[in-house]
Amino acid sequence: MEIEGNVNFSVDYSSISKTNEITVKIILLGDSAVGKSKLIERFLMDDYKPHQLSTYALTLFRYKTQVQEKSVSVDFWDTAGQERFESLHPSYYHQANCAVLIFDSVRKVTYKNLKKWYDELRQYRPEIPCLCAANKIDENFDATQKNFAFPTKNRLPFYYVSASDGTNVVKLFNDAISAAIAYRLNPTDVSDQIMDELETLN
């Protein structure tokens, strides 16, 4: 998938722009219907009209924010159904600075498939920070009392969220942005640091 054809999307996520604006790319991963699109919509509310790149089976949301007095331009990449084919195009992962891995807390199969998504991610991006979230906790509040082995085992920061009632959605994405920036500015393995920080917070 080349997106060079369109000036707007030919971003090199590894260079700092002239204006000193930091650009980061965050990708959403997980099975069909876990709520990836609803989560990003809840975070962005109605302010952002997505760029539908239907040819490439993805939807891109560009979000501008300030983090510690720096302008940051965040590109959220969401699939447009390509996850049905059990794997995503390599360009989806290309130059990603952070990944958010989501499962549906009412559907076990989506939890079991996390491993597949995580393995594919690590094949392309062995080091980038990855956050994990259990969505739809409005429908299964019991899930919030459970420890899930997958994120613990892979040392992924873990969130209980609901795109429907909004629980922890903004926190999840703000943490993803911070992690993406941290990785972007110091592209070593930052995931350990994030985990440590979260542990001290508890």
Added chain:
Amino acid sequence: MASSERQWVASKTVGRVIHPRKIGLRLEPLSLILLYEDGVKVRKRSMPIRSLKPTADPRCRAEEFKLRHMTYLASVPAVVLTKLISIAQQVLIGLTIKEAIDKVTEHFTVDKERDLNAVSESELKRQKELMELTFLNNTVSPLDPRFVYDKQITFHRPIGPSDWDEEENDAN
């Protein structure tokens, strides 16, 4: 199509905003009953379902119905109407209302065991519409005074392991 356009214009002229609250089925005469708020008070509207055949595609009938009553039904998901029309059809072929509700509800429930990566596009769409029913039920809209953009809940140490991890301790 022309009639829906006319109604749309009419609804704009009147300038009312319709907030549907509840929708149900009446058998005699066969109609859908909508309770809605129009900014002033709760009102009731009865919309007849004419010449419904048991063999008709309930989804098509629902979409026609929605178009015809666009002013009132614009924000009611088509899947809700489809479900009510399906119940009416089951009653037409002789089921009791309770049997009809049970049968149709089963068909309109999200199949939680199903791997939705492996179903057809139309089936995925249908499952998502069913999920949308719960989503809408639980959602807190930005217009709601209880709405908090950055809503955070800290969940304390989990009580126990998830049984989803049971079978394979060493796998993964």
